[in-house]
Amino acid sequence: MKLKALKLRNFRSYNKESEINIQDLNVLIGKNDVGKSSILEALDIFFNGKPDKNDLCIANDNCRIDITCIFDELPETIILDDSTPTSLKDEFLLNSNKDLEIRKSYSVSDKGAVSEEAVIVCEYPDNENLSDLLSMKRTPLKTMLNSLNVDTKGVNKTKNKEIRAAIRNHYYTNNISTKTTEIKIDGRLDNEDNRKKIWTSLKKYLPIYSLFFVDKPLNDQDSDIQDPMKEIIKEVLSTNEILPLLDQLKDAVQNASTTLADNTIKKLNELDPTLAETLQSNFPKEPTWNSIFKLTLEDERGIPLNKRGSGLRRLVLLSFFRAQVESRKTANAPNVIYALEEPETSQHPDFQLMIVNALKELSDTNNAQVLFTTHNSNLAKEIPKEALRYIYSEGNTIKVENGLNDDGTDNVEIIDKIIETLGALPDPKNKVKVLIFVEGENDINGLKNFSEIMALNDSSTMKLTNNEAIAFIPTGGSQLKYYIEKKYLDGLTQAQFHIYDSDVPGYVKSVEQLNNEGVETKKGFNTTKRELENYLHHEAIIEQYSSLGINISIDEITDEEDVPEKVAIAINQAMGKSEWEAFDPEKQKKKISKVKRQLNEGAVKRMTIERMIERNSFEEIKMWLNTIKALV
Missing domain, CATH: 1.10.150 (DNA polymerase; domain 1)
Structure with missing residues (x-):
């Protein structure tokens, strides 16, 4: 399950609803105090916490904060309210785009108290007889099924999924008509309401969200060196190997505790039957395992790293992300979203580039997404344009625009605003003698790596890696630095080498026209193979x-x-x-x-x-x- 989009309304500067597109890699750019950090912290509230009264937008049109997360790449089967696999689709819990949309709303009272509720926004059957179906546990479900006098042959009445399906089929013989509906799953629900159990189960499938503030104040329990250790514990506890063991332990503790509690009620019944009837044992909350386990790093003298220099602490944070790249090269890694506030802070330029490269690699591993803010033009240049998010204020509204348009073309106006905001200038190109035009960044990496292999066989072969005599110009979408360089080099007179795939007729025609010019300093080739x-x-x-x-x-x-x-x-x-x-x-x-x-x-x-x-x-x-x- 991956985060596809975030919607904010009445949260800090986001007075009107703003939607932020989320991909595997997301780099938030904008002027100071425009709302970059608010995006990271809103996600932290959604996944891990609760806002306070000061998070309510001062220009709010009501006293409610809305934070909505939309998820795609959903599991095909899911355990919701019993041990039987079902699916979000079969339970009609998907929105009109077939995604899972969860909105958390936080109401702020006049006295500053904050209450929370959560709903799933979905396309649900448009029939009032089915409106409470998900709130029913098995006994009332079976009662409702029996009251309908339908043929239950083939329906396993020990499985909630099958009972609900049979009830829906009673009201709809063909296609089920739906309408956009909000299914409440948290907030002032009775303990007997089945939706509480659905929400408890559903939360297990949501990504882990890890927010790192690289330049925050340090103390023994809250520091940028403590955070990676906490996240290690959270991720380990979410692995397929550990989760079943925790569930076994939880069941054993709950069963033993319930037995003792029920015996207590039984003894109370002997003293006062009327009072005993009003009591029952219940576990209102799931255990928080990550609060039980502590992990720290100390040197041989027993001095924790949060008492060491800030440079060393930040190197450990960098090393954490580099280690994550290695550890997440498996298909079973849990879904994690990593978020960082200005990772370049107080870092040597070499380490700045290393951490950005590590974050880019991390975003390309299984089940990982990365968001970070930056004001550093050199770091932003290394980012693919599709990962760029520009945040700006227009009137009383905060807007978030992407580096690419929906059709994959450059969002030129926004990219130029990003360059202007960052003060990103092109690198000097006085040494460049040849411009190599390719389709995209992947072709650049492929050609560079092939040249390295060829050079190992023949030292006279020209290596394309770290060669100041050449500059690559992708004709398609790629990193911001190539966009900047292309604009800078468009009017220059360097020699040109064009190499394009042969599977696109337009590229074949372009190469033919280029070579027909008969200019010795311009050479064009199409691959003899497809690409x-x-x-x-x-x-x-x-x-x-x-x-x-x-x-x-x-x-x-x-x-x-x-x-x-x-x-x-x-x-x-x-x-x-x-x-x-x-x-x-x-x-x-x-x-x-x-x-x-x-x-x-x-x-x-x-x-x-x-x-x-x-x-x-x-x-x-x-x-x-x-x-x-x-x-x-």
Whole structure:
């Protein structure tokens, strides 16, 4: 389950509802005090806490704060109110976009007291007879089913899911008509209300949210060195290996305690039967396991790290994220959202870049999402444009815009505002002699890595990594720094080398027109294979995913097939997910995009000269590199 969007209303500066699109990597940029930190803290309230009276927007139109989280990539089956798997779809708990939408509302009284309730916004059956269906436990469900005098043959009355389905089918013989409905799941619900149990179960599927304030005041219990240790405990307690053990312990404690409590009531009954009738044992809250376990780091003298220098503490935080990249290379890692406030604070420039690269890698691992704020132009340059979120005030409304438009094109107006806000200037390019035009960032990584392999075989081969004589210009979406450089270099006269895939007719035509100009300092090529990923050997791909704990099975690569899609389908099969065709095109596109990055950043490094020769890619790539060298 992943966070898809956040909606804020009446929270601090967000007086009118603002929606923030959330992807795997999200970088929040804007002027001071515009509302960047409020996004991170609103999420912390939703997942971990409660607001106080001062969080209510002073320009509010009522006394209620609304924080809404929308989730996609939902589990196919889910345990809600008994041990029988069901699904959010079958229980009509999805919104019109087939996502899970949960809104938490916090009412603030005149005296400053804050009360909370939570609802699921969903497309629910439009029939008043079904309005209380989810609030019923098994006994009232069976009573309602029996009162309808329907044929219950084949209905297992020990499973709430089947009873609810039978009741719905009684009122709808064909398609079930629905309407947008709010199903209350928390806040002043009776203990006998089944929705309390549904909410308790549902919370187990929500992501863990971990917020780090890198530059906050330090004390023994609350510091930026203590936080990573707390998050380690939270994540370990959420693993598939530990969760069943905790449930066993919880059941054992509750059963033993209930027995003793019931015996107490039994003895009370002997003294006063009237009073005993009004009492029953109950566990109003789930145990908070992470408050029981403590983890700290100390040196050999027993001095905790929060008593050491701030630089060392922040290096530990950096190391935590780098370690997370390694530990999350498995399919069973719990869903986690990491949020940071200005991670570059008090860091050496080298470490600033390291932490941003670690966060980018972390966002690309299984079940992880990353949000952070920054004012640092050098860090922002390293961020893909689709991850950029620009926050600004327009009138009395806070707006959040994306770096890319919905159709994937550059949101030029917003990107230019980001550059202006950050003061991001292009790097000096006096040394650049050749501009290498490619389709996107994945092609850049692929070409750089292929050049490294070729140089190991022949020292005269031109390496494209850290080469000041060349500058890459992606024609498609990529990092902000390439956008800046392209604008800076558009009017210059460096030699040009263009290499594009052969699967797009427009690119084939562009290369043909370029070469027809007959200019010696402009060279254009289309790949003879479908795209750069087709130059890989299938064994290199298998090895790369094996290193991530995913054992895929693919046969030899051909020149014409869609390799990223082929690998994405193989990963899907290896991880036991839904059939590939069951995913909507947008979700397929996301999965393929991740594969392309993994292939060009990882699988290429596992190529060898022998594998390149076997794939008939050695001579062609050598020719590209020699052409670039000649232009330089």
